[in-house]
Amino acid sequence: MSKNTQKYTVREMTPEELRRMQLIQLELLKEVDRICLKYNISYSVEGGTLLGTVRHKGFIPWDDDVDIAMVRSEYRRFCRACKKELNTEKYFFQNNETDPEYRWGYAKVLKNGTSFIRYGQEHMKMRRGVYVEIFPMDGIPEKYLEKKFYNFLRLCCRKVMYSEAGKVCGGSWLKRLWFWCLNRIPVDRAFDMLDFLSKKYDERKSKYVTCLSFPDCWVKGEPGFKREFYINTKRMLFEGEEINVPQKENELLVTLYGRDYMTPPPEEDRETHIPASSFDF
Numbered sequence: 659m660s661k662n663t664q665k666y667t668v669r670e671m672t673p674e675e676l677r678r679m680q681l682i683q684l685e686l687l688k689e690v691d692r693i694c695l696k697y698n699i700s701y702s703v704e705g706g707t708l709l710g711t712v713r714h715k716g717f718i719p720w721d722d723d724v725d726i727a728m729v730r731s732e733y734r735r736f737c738r739a740c741k742k743e744l745n746t747e748k749y750f751f752q753n754n755e756t757d758p759e760y761r762w763g764y765a766k767v768l769k770n771g772t773s774f775i776r777y778g779q780e781h782m783k784m785r786r787g788v789y790v791e792i793f794p795m796d797g798i799p800e801k802y803l804e805k806k807f808y809n810f811l812r813l814c815c816r817k818v819m820y821s822e823a824g825k826v827c828g829g830s831w832l833k834r835l836w837f838w839c840l841n842r843i844p845v846d847r848a849f850d851m852l853d854f855l856s857k858k859y860d861e862r863k864s865k866y867v868t869c870l871s872f873p874d875c876w877v878k879g880e881p882g883f884k885r886e887f888y889i890n891t892k893r894m895l896f897e898g899e900e901i902n903v904p905q906k907e908n909e910l911l912v913t914l915y916g917r918d919y920m921t922p923p924p925e926e927d928r929e930t931h932i933p934a935s936s937f938d939f
Contacts, residue, residue: 666935668777671722675937676930679774679788680717682939683724684897686767686790689749690726690736691901697739701728702888702902704793705914712907713920716897722930724790727869729861729888733794737765752785754849759784761819761845763852763871765792772939778827780935788939793871796856797864798882811855812870815848819871861885883910 671679687703694701703711704725710718728736740751744767750756752766761784768787775786799805817824817840824837852870861867868882887904894903904910911919922928 666777666780668933669935669937671930671934671937676720676722679722679937679939682769682772682788683790684717684899686749686769686788687724687726687896687901688899689745690767690790690792691899693739693743694736694902696743697735699728699736699739700732700889700891700902701726701736701792702891702904703727703896707896708903708907709911709915709919711894711896711901711903712911713922715895720928720930722932725793726790727793727795727888729867729885730794730796730856731862732888733765733792736792740767750785750787752789754845757785761822763815763819763849764794764869766790767792769939772937774937774939775935777933777935779823781826782822788937793869794856795861795867795883795885795888796870797859797861798866798868799859808855808859811851812872815851816871818843818848819845883913 690701693699702708704727706718706721706723707725710716710721737751737753744751748770750768750770752760752768753764754760754762759782761782766789768785768789770787772788773786774788799808817837821837821840821843822845825834825841828834828837855870865885866882867885867888884906887906887910890905891902892905893900894907895901
């Protein structure tokens with residue numbers, strides 16, 4: 659166990675630095691969109707990126723990431739397409755296959771020549787950079803007990819994947835000890851379990867989907883998100899560029915943020931949510 663985070667502090671971004679990072683993320687989003695259009699791969703922006711598209715016609719001014727989602731079958735096609743199509747001089751496609759030190763159950767596209775190190779993860783050896791995230795969405799079992807066990811397995815996988823970070827920044831010494839113990843489990847076991855679950859509960863046979871890597875991805879009494887959100891899409895402007903959003907974007911945004919999602923939060927609640935100890939772009 660360690661308290662290495664005491665060596666570091668959160669480095670706050672100036673408005674100019676945040677905007678510069680957003681423009682790099684826009685470049686990455688355009689590259690993902692280009693590949694998806696060329697190979698007819700369905701995707702949609704998600705979460706705060708979708709909210710920004712509808713409410714601000716671009717980034718939420720204080721947002722610091724870009725979220726992209728696609729159902730698992732499309733995600734697999736996207737991973738294959740990136741091997742052939744991604745401009746590797748400018749970008750790096752990151753998952754646990756292209757970067758053995760990468761411990762998350764979703765992919766990223768990084769901008770080469772940049773650095774962004776999340777606070778508490780300074781000791782981790784995976785490749786760093788300004789990025790956009792691509793989340794695979796998987797099917798969900800229908801039976802109640804099976805669903806409970808499914809979610810338990812997802813939680814176990816998430817904790818094992820996070821344990822490398824958690825043993826350093828997991829909170830109290832007891833939690834850090836717990837993560838230190840979990841870190842003895844090879845992370846490949848977690849990836850194998852996620853792969854098994856994604857195949858057992860085929861999203862093509864499911865009305866609802868969820869991101870396996872996030873066991874708390876459950877929405878207002880529903881088991882997940884409607885699969886159609888990520889299949890039936892339309893084009894909208896984001897920072898002057900066309901991107902994919904769900905055809906029923908209002909329904910998804912109400913599910914995520916409530917009916918008043920077009921009203922920005924008070925100024926005291928407007929803050930970035932990915933703390934960094936260092937960055938260079």
